[in-house]
């Protein structure tokens with residue numbers, strides 16, 4: 122059976138600690154169909170990771186390493202040391218929380234240079250839990266790993282797994298003029314290890330992180346045709362700091378409904 126994940130940031134331990142209790146309670150009651158994904162932001166203390174461990178010891182956890190908005194760019198040689206520091210904190214979190222995968226973004230910028238540098242740094246990280254995520258592309262957002270070929274190159278040169286983000290794939294396809302279904306099928310054929318899913322506008326380039334039902338994505342088609350029956354799908358829904366988990370519960374129920 123597919124499992125669906127609530128996603129939150131480790132920094133919410135300081136801004137909204139109650140949300141972790143709510144997540145634990147709800148996900149704990151739906152363990153056979155749910156997991157959680159934590160973005161480990163720089164500055165998260167090991168004592169905070171222990172708090173998470175105490176709460177989520179019997180719940181499946183997946184990890185997301187920091188991305189470019191938090192200063193991580195595996196395509197930039199000059200950032201190698203700070204990238205490594207951020208990744209090591211995610212590794213520690215994955216160790217403590219027993220996570221099977223760590224989502225890591227490919228480098229910023231375009232072209233084979235940033236992809237080759239990403240491969241080099243991923244190989245230095247040397248962690249078989251790394252899953253590289255395909256990234257969006259637009260006029261004001263130039264990131265790599267926009268096509269199945271680019272993700273395949275990274276996978277083949279460092280042996281990592283793959284996190285298939287639907288919104289990123291659609292945005293990049295629209296920007297590059299690639300047929301959307303061809304793009305999604307191409308990514309699906311790379312046998313993703315985990316998925317990211319939200320709603321959005323099918324012909325736009327931006328990743329809206331909308332709740333399910335707020336956009337016009339054919340979500341049932343996506344889930345049924347481009348994810349396996351035992352897929353791990355993180356629901357990347359909602360913008361900004363979460364106030365409560367009710368909208369996410371609606372999203373989870375939406376997924377169970379369209380699976381029928």
Ligand SMILES: [Zn+2]
Pocket residue numbers: 185188224226254
């Ligand atoms: Zn991501």
